[in-house]
Amino acid sequence: xxxxxxxxxxAFLILGVFGIFxxxxxxxxxxxxxxxxxxxxxxxxVGFAFASATAMxxxxxxxTTLVAPQLTYQFGIWGMVGYSMAALxxxxxxxxxxxxxxxxxxxxxxxxxxxxxxxxxxxxVFLIVSLFYALGWLVSLGMAGGILLSALSGIDYHxxxxxxxxxxxxxxxLGGLRAVIATDFIQTIIILFGVLLxxxxxxxxxxxxxxxxxxxxxxxxLLNLLFPAAIMFLFNNIFFGIGEIFHSNVWWSRAFAFKQNxxxxxxxxSGLLWLPIPxxxxxxxxxxxxxxxxxxxxxxxxxxxxxxxxxDIGAIFVFVVVFSALASSLDSLLAATSDLxxxxxxxxxxxxxxxxxxxxxxxxxxxxxxxxxxxLLCLPKVATLGALLNFTGxxxxxxxxxxxxxxxxxxxxxxxxxxxxxxxxxxxxVGYFKIGFYVAALLSCLVSLVICLSGIALRNENFDWQLLSxxxxxxxx
Amino acid sequence: MSFSYVEKLxxxxxxxxxxxxxxxxxLKLSPESQLVKEGYYSLRWNKKISNDKWLLQVADTPExxxxxxxxxxxxxxxxxxxxxxxGVFFARIVDSGGASQSNPVTITVHHRELSMAFKLFALGAxxxxxxxVLIFFPQxxxxxxxxxxxxx
Numbered sequence: 001x002x003x004x005x006x007x008x009x010x011a012f013l014i015l016g017v018f019g020i021f022x023x024x025x026x027x028x029x030x031x032x033x034x035x036x037x038x039x040x041x042x043x044x045x046v047g048f049a050f051a052s053a054t055a056m057x058x059x060x061x062x063x064t065t066l067v068a069p070q071l072t073y074q075f076g077i078w079g080m081v082g083y084s085m086a087a088l089x090x091x092x093x094x095x096x097x098x099x100x101x102x103x104x105x106x107x108x109x110x111x112x113x114x115x116x117x118x119x120x121x122x123x124x125v126f127l128i129v130s131l132f133y134a135l136g137w138l139v140s141l142g143m144a145g146g147i148l149l150s151a152l153s154g155i156d157y158h159x160x161x162x163x164x165x166x167x168x169x170x171x172x173x174l175g176g177l178r179a180v181i182a183t184d185f186i187q188t189i190i191i192l193f194g195v196l197l198x199x200x201x202x203x204x205x206x207x208x209x210x211x212x213x214x215x216x217x218x219x220x221x222l223l224n225l226l227f228p229a230a231i232m233f234l235f236n237n238i239f240f241g242i243g244e245i246f247h248s249n250v251w252w253s254r255a256f257a258f259k260q261n262x263x264x265x266x267x268x269x270s271g272l273l274w275l276p277i278p279x280x281x282x283x284x285x286x287x288x289x290x291x292x293x294x295x296x297x298x299x300x301x302x303x304x305x306x307x308x309x310x311x312d313i314g315a316i317f318v319f320v321v322v323f324s325a326l327a328s329s330l331d332s333l334l335a336a337t338s339d340l341x342x343x344x345x346x347x348x349x350x351x352x353x354x355x356x357x358x359x360x361x362x363x364x365x366x367x368x369x370x371x372x373x374x375x376l377l378c379l380p381k382v383a384t385l386g387a388l389l390n391f392t393g394x395x396x397x398x399x400x401x402x403x404x405x406x407x408x409x410x411x412x413x414x415x416x417x418x419x420x421x422x423x424x425x426x427x428x429x430v431g432y433f434k435i436g437f438y439v440a441a442l443l444s445c446l447v448s449l450v451i452c453l454s455g456i457a458l459r460n461e462n463f464d465w466q467l468l469s470x471x472x473x474x475x476x477x
Numbered sequence: 478m479s480f481s482y483v484e485k486l487x488x489x490x491x492x493x494x495x496x497x498x499x500x501x502x503x504l505k506l507s508p509e510s511q512l513v514k515e516g517y518y519s520l521r522w523n524k525k526i527s528n529d530k531w532l533l534q535v536a537d538t539p540e541x542x543x544x545x546x547x548x549x550x551x552x553x554x555x556x557x558x559x560x561x562x563x564g565v566f567f568a569r570i571v572d573s574g575g576a577s578q579s580n581p582v583t584i585t586v587h588h589r590e591l592s593m594a595f596k597l598f599a600l601g602a603x604x605x606x607x608x609x610v611l612i613f614f615p616q617x618x619x620x621x622x623x624x625x626x627x628x629x
Binding site: 073074075076092095096215218219220221222224226227228229231232234235236238239242289292294295296297298301400404405408409436439442445446449 | 514515516517519546548549551553554555556557558559560561562588589590591593594595597598600601602604605607608609611612613615
């Protein structure tokens with residue numbers, strides 16, 4: 001039982017055609033970019049359809065197409081349901097997006113908010129957490145590209161990984177956030193169509209009864225609702241997803257870029273549309289036993305089953321769908337992280353007097369540099385996708401409460417927020433190594449809340465909301 | 478037949494020198510971990526083998542007389558298995574005639590305590606409810622000073 005179904009020259013041809021199309025499209029869209037706001041935030045004028053599509057497409061990533069089947073293969077029903085609950089991150093971010101736009105109508109990054117709201121100590125801690133997560137996600141996406149190509153066509157992992165990184169860096173560089181959002185829209189249509197088709201063919205060809213019989217006979221724990229590690233995983237994954245979205249500049253930059261009063265509706269709709277997708281991709285993994293497919297590593301189960309179900313032509317189709325899913329997240333992450341590096345690191349630490357023109361130029365250098373650095377980190381394939389991504393769970397979950405308290409409540413101070421993020425991340429990591437990846441985010445979230453509430457009880461801060469917009473205008477001038 | 482001291486020494490040296498090559502020829506199966514707490518595990522083997530002639534057997538007896546499942550192998554030299562309930566399992570690679578071709582390995586599956594899982598579940602549910610209250614019903618969250626107004 002081997003997966004390799006696409007001849008290498010076909011895989012190279014698809015990569016070439018897709019690469020030329022996306023890069024050309026990015027270049028064409030980039031011609032409209034004149035200012036920093038155009039490049040970083042698509043002119044702050046993104047409409048409802050594009051807003052919903054980009055939020056959804058960005059959240060459909062290697063997580064959904066590779067890791068959701070992996071976790072279903074490992075944790076069964078709970079893995080599938082737990083993964084779909086990551087939609088709660090998008091749904092709960094909807095009111096936050098409205099609040100963000102209200103408090104900081106001219107904002108650029110989440111780092112801006114943390115610095116103005118909590119001061120420099122919390123800002124440093126937040127930047128470490130945020131950049132660590134962004135790199136972890138970027139590396140997992142680059143690795144997923146390599147794994148996908150290797151699994152579907154036998155092309156060397158390093159070539160596949162390099163190809164997807166180069167294509168995404170090029171069109172993000174040429175088109176900025178405008179290109180990211182427009183390509184996301186097309187990629188959403190491809191992904192939705194592909195996922196639904198694979199799910200339908202799985203039910204039609206394998207059959208629900210066969211799947212159930214095979215799983216109950218060979219892997220009974222996958223159907224066990226009292227599967228201990230899977231029960232632990234459920235809320236861990238929910239808080240991991242919420243932490244990923246609440247703190248990441250990928251989502252904040254969209255909140256800034258969407259038209260006034262659109263953010264809430266767009267995030268809510270994207271969350272509701274995203275919710276069933278991991279159920280479909282995860283469900284496909286349960287047919288592994290009926291199809292007698294057992295992967296070399298758990299993160300390859302999704303593409304292996306899809307390729308088997310769809311045959312040789314289907315393998316090309318799977319390739320296109322997963323490639324679209326990866327690209328839609330990689331480009332967003334490149335754009336948002338380069339914004340964070342440009343505004344928070346370059347302007348915030350080194351060139352406080354940098355003009356918008358200089359920032360625009362720097363932002364482009366950052367995209368190239370970030371792509372190169374990701375490539376270097378992807379060279380040694382150090383972990384499975386699930387393990388790598390979940391390692392960052394301890395970090396991102398620590399930011400949930402500082403973000404929520406920071407946006408809605410005056411009383412949380414900067415030192416408390418910094419301590420909450422630092423200590424909670426450390427304890428989450430202890431949980432990761434001592435118990436398992438499926439408790440890291442949950443423990444981190446708990447510790448962060450305890451510290452935040454203690455800080456609120458002990459210190460009586462009274463933050464002035466007007467400072468956010470006033471300082472923001474001063475910084476942007 | 479007896480050997481002199483020098484002959485024994487020479488024999489020992491020859492055996493020491495050839496032993497790595499002897500080991501390299503044997504098919505070695507190794508588990509990623511011998512104690513599994515999540516019901517899933519990986520097994521690796523050290524040689525590229527033909528996937529249509531060799532199989533992986535998993536049994537719940539060391540004599541392999543009660544097979545749990547026989548798996549097809551792949552050329553990657555590794556296989557990920559999942560969904561196992563508590564128990565001690567034994568694995569080995571066999572040829573198409575059923576003759577053992579690798580060392581047997583033992584994997585013990587012992588799932589985590591359900592009581593601990595429920596505690597963490599309850600904890601997660603509590604945190605989630607608090608988060609919902611904080612975002613949608615801030616007046617219920619009691620993190621305000623008395624009389625403080627919701628920020629506009």
